[in-house]
Amino acid sequence: MDQDSRSRLIDELLMEVETAWKLSAVNPAAAIEKAESLYEQAGELNSKKGKAWALLIKARGAFMMSDLELAKTSVLDAIACFQKYKEMTSLAEAFLLESAIFLQQGSLDRALEDATKTLEIAKSCEHLVLEAKAENSIGEVLVKAGAVQEGLEYLMQASECLKKIETKAVQETADQGERTGEIQELQARLFFNLGNAFLTIGETNNAIDYLELALQASEQNQDSASQINILKGLSIAHRRSGDRTKAQNLLYQSIALAQQSKQDLLLLDLYLEQALILIEADIYPEAIETLSRIIAEGEKNQLLPTLAEAYRLRSLAHELLGDPASALEDYKQFHKNQDAISGEQIAQSKRDAEILFELERAKNEAEIYRLRNVELRQHKEELEQSNKRLQAVMEIGRVVTASLDIQEIARTVHASLSQLMDASGFSLAQYDEPHNQIHFILFIEDGKIHEPFTVVGDCKDSFAAYVIQKKELIKLDNIDAEYKKYVENAQHLGGRKTKSMIFAPLVVGGKVLGAVSVQSMKEHAYTKEDAELLRSVSSFIAVAMENSRTHEELLRLNQALRAEKEALEQLTKKVSRLANHDGLTGLPNRLLLGELLEKAILRAARHETMVAVLFMDLDNFKPINDQFGHHAGDLVLIEIAHRLKNALRAMDVIARVGGDEFVALLTDIENAEAASVVAEKLLDAVKEPVHVQNIPCHLGVSIGIALFPKDGKQGDELLHRADEAMYSIKRENKNGYVFYQKKSSQG
Incomplete structure (x- = not known):
């Protein structure tokens, strides 16, 4: 085929690729079938770009059909091709798809990493469309992670980028x-x-x-x-x-469209929403049946976020249906999947609190943006002031959750709140549930710090006891007029009487850990915004208190676990070493060689390179054993093993597979001549005499060589044929090498 014809066919192929890429979003099953055909055509035309895009189309189709394993394998192969041939814009598209796959599996950090790579490529190539796609994907991941404000910022950047693209398109x-x-x-x-x-x-x-x-x-x-x-x-x-x-x-409508276009992955999310609607309509058996189908598909493809939500909803349906045993089992599965996504509980509690305020701040910023658009300027200042307060709350949260000293936490919270509202009265109390006691860590009244004290958890005269038992925030504008709603007597420790207050419980994961309050000597000293601010701060204080409570126990457990882990790691390393290495020479044994050979074959097949297996048997070794004994023979084997290893590249492998038999594994070689060069080095390494009891002894080595893929496709097959070749030279000349030949005339 002449060059012009080939170029024309490649152009036609790439046009078909573009059509198939669009098809993958509409009819993924048909797109996968088309991708297989395009891959073959690209191979015949030796179009690397065509092959890589065919893999990417296959990955996208598999992703849409919820076959995430096929999608991941195909997109990884496509990324490897694009990287190898420096197809940067195509590589960016592949990273975007991989980001979407990780997002579906709940791997938000890896999804964000891939989307960020795309943005870097787009900016380096000055590619506006890719830049907008990348910013949109980053925003999507951040919103999914709960960082809605940061997500909105990236989405707005994508919107600005889109305006530039539209302007350019018009021109x-x-x-x-x-x-x-x-x-x-x-x-x-x-x-x-x-x-x-x-x-x-x-x-x-x-x-x-x-x-x-x-x-x-x-x-x-x-x-x-x-x-x-x-x-x-x-x-x-x-x-x-x-x-x-x-x-x-x-x-x-959405389900019908997904079924029509065979969008299996999207169907799972739709069925989740359908199940929720069924539960709200009290149709529990049908909801449970729908959720069971989702769980089966989710388990098959390890869709952790989907599984967690499906188990949570099915647990709720079982509970409402009056089946507590099934509800409990599903709730355990829900937590198991949540743990796999979220990490340790305390860190998650802190993150939940941070997300709460990020959501509120993003909500305010979105509202500010809307008000600006309709020129309702009078509310803008209030919302911006609210944002400043939220920033202050976040700063308090960052400081207190970084501390493990409860006294320091109390002092920090009081000092910070004093900058935002009247905190001349303040208290922070810790609830000891097993003993039903409330310990006041810091109590300030009318600016005076009192000694720490304790009250019983069900005390009828304590506002702290009330909010801890009820798990609700209370705000009193006039304590004298309102206290009887909450306590029998409004006690104080001296000085002027408190006139107004806000009391908030400290809650983590439904568990009450204590209470925090601010008090003023003035009536109506606090606004609703002050109450919400204290509620916000209380989430961070609760996390900090939980951290402080568990710190000592975690230290003890960590120390015990670390010692156990180190002992286990040492034992594992020792067992693994003994199982995979020759006890005399320290070289890999036949078992480990087999594993390394199979991996080398897979890599060579993927990159279209060769693998060489050199089977070696020492010449004239037996007389040394007979004359000087087996101990001397062992020392000779150790010396020869050292020489053979030094003759190879660092990436190659030398293994001992028998008494005086060794195998060299050469990876990623381009031709048979490379194997010949190494064989010569091995012969030179052995020919120098070995001194045994001060007597020079001369050895040789017979080497048989088999090549992948020419002489075999499997590891055992290559070893057998290299062994055959070695024996052919052993019988004839010794101290040389020969390549395996299919006929009996080898050598």
Whole structure:
């Protein structure tokens, strides 16, 4: 085939690739079949780019059909190809898909890492479309992680980037139709993620507005995958706003579209939402059946977030149906999957508290943005002031959760709150549930610090006891007029009487750890905003208190575990070493050689390189054993092993497989000549005399060589044929090497 014909066929192939890429979002099953065909065509034309894109199309199709193992394998192969041939923009698309796969599996850190790689490539290539896609993906991951404010910032950056793309598209006439489709696809994804972010922070009306914009863009672009997600988002928004009928209709539309286009992965999320609607409608058996199907599919593909939510909902359905045993079992499974996603409980509690305020801050910022747009300036200052307070809360949270000293925590909280409100009266109390006692760590009244004291947990005269028992915040504007709602007597320790107060419980994971309060000598000293601020701060104090409580126990447990782990690691290393290495020479044994050989064959097949197996048998070794004894023979074997190892590259392997038999494994070689060069080095290494009891002894080595893939495709096959070749030279000349030949005329 001449060069012009080949170039024309490659151009046609890449046009088919572009069509198949679009097909993978609409009909993934057909796209996978097409990708297989394109891969073969690309191989025939020796088009590396075509092969890599065929793998990427296959990965995207598998992802849409929830076959995450096939998706991960294919996208990794595509990434390797794009990296090898420096196809940077294509590599960025592959990283975006891998990010989506990790996001679906709940690996948010790896999803964020891949999206960030895409952004770096996009900026280095000055590729606006990729930059917008990457910022959109980063925003999506951050919203999923609960960092909604940071997510919104990236989504807004993507929106600005999209405006630049639209402006540029208007100025250009060439490929305007194709560019319009690309812009509409990006618009749909961006508006969807913005809608989802507002949905996360409870801004249902804003969420519906953005989701409807996303639906318009996806319908214009005929993007069924986006339409499915958007319809689901609209269904959730309308359900939360109380319109269950509309929510059900939108969800049924989404499910029908997903079934029609065989979007198996999206169907699982839709069925979760359907199960929730069934539970709210008291149709528990059908909800349990739906959730059981989701769990079976989730277990098969290790979809941890999906599994956690499915087990949680099924536990709820079992409980409402009156089956506590099944509810408990599912709740255990829910926690098992949550632990796999979230990490240790204390860190998660801290993160939950941080997320709470990030959500509130993002909500305020979104509202500020909306008010600016409609020029309602009078509320802007209030919201910005609220944001400043939230920033202060976050700073308090960062400081107190970093400390393990409860006294220091109390002093820090009091000093910080004094900058935000009247804290001339303040208390921090710790609840000892087993002994039903409340210990006041710090108590300040009218600016005076009192000695720590203790009251019983069910004391009728203690506001702290009330909020701990009820697990609710209380705000009193006039204590004299209001105290009887909460306590029998409003006691104080001296000085002027407190006139108003806020008391908040300290709660982590439903468990009450204590209470915090601010008090003032003035009536009506605190606003609703002050109460919410103290509620916010209480979440961080609770986490800090839990950390302090468990610190000593964790230290003790960690010390015991560390000692046990070190002992186990030493034993494991010793057992592994004995199992995989020759006891005399320290070289890998036949077992380890077999494993290394199989890995080398797989790598060579993937990278289209060769592997060489050199089977060696020492010449004239037996006379040394007979004359000087086995101990002397062992010393000779150790010396020869050292020489053979030094003759090889660091990446190659030398193993002892028998008495005086050794095998060298050469990886990633380009041709047979490379094996010949190494064989010569091995012969030279052995020919120098070995001194035994001050007597020079001359040895030789017979070497048989077998090559992958020419002489065999399996490790055992290559070892056998290298052994055959070795014996052929052993019988004839000795002290030389020969390559395996299929006929009996080897050598």
